[in-house]
């Protein structure tokens with residue numbers, strides 16, 4: 001049976017214009033405007049939009065890291081605005097997040113294995129061996145060579161490898177909902193496919209996923225449903241194959257036309 005995992009209703013996020021940060025624009029900026037969508041178990045929603053369209057802000061709002069200016073976010077049928085701090089933490093622990101920037105989001109002093117294990121140690125402290133086995137399994141699945149596992153994240157890894165460590169870190173607690181912010185932006189074409197396969201396998205096993213990206217083709221490969229975001233507003237949504245075949249909105253057509261062709 002499909003259960004509701006995420007419901008976003010009329011979500012608006014406005015960043016106030018402080019003189020120090022917004023020289024000449026004291027009105028601030030609406031990063032998201034009247035955005036609504038929902039997600040059930042075992043499914044993925046791809047959200048595609050250009051740089052600055054509000055994708056990262058949306059992921060932060062879904063995690064409760066930005067307070068909505070209008071509307072609300074419901075996780076497992078509970079509004080984030082109406083629950084206690086403990087309940088919010090419990091909901092947060094059912095979510096995994098792959099942040100956009102694997103440079104600033106990974107603890108630089110930890111080893112690769114240590115970085116993947118950190119969430120496990122915080123949440124399930126006691127069962128160390130189980131955690132280590134799980135972390136190694138994920139690193140192998142994500143094709144990170146074993147000779148890197150004991151290296152420090154700061155020194156030894158390329159951007160793409162760091163990103164795969166961030167994905168393993170997000171998956172180590174078997175999240176029910178995974179929020180991915182450009183999870184393959186630093187991968188080459190072949191590893192991109194492998195990473196997507198790892199994520200899709202989890203979805204087939206019951207996980208739900210929101211994947212935000214600027215890449216229309218990745219959005220289509222990841223999900224049956226796509227929502228197109230433009231300047232913080234949803235301009236079009238629907239079946240990903242249909243949407244690519246005959247886009248209704250001029251912005252979607254422009255995105256499609258901008259795809260490189262051989």
Ligand SMILES: Nc1ncnc2c1ncn2[C@@H]1O[C@H](COP(=O)(O)OP(=O)(O)OP(=O)(O)O)[C@@H](O)[C@H]1O
Nearest residue numbers: 015029031049050051052053054055056057058214
């Ligand atoms: N903390 C903040 N304070 C003020 N404005 C912000 C803040 N975070 C984001 N913004 C603004 O909100 C808008 C959306 O930013 P966001 O980072 O969500 O875009 P994005 O779609 O993730 O872009 P990219 O693809 O480049 O990562 C931008 O205009 C940005 O300037």
Ligand SMILES: [Mg+2]
Nearest residue numbers: 055056057100
């Ligand atoms: Mg972003």
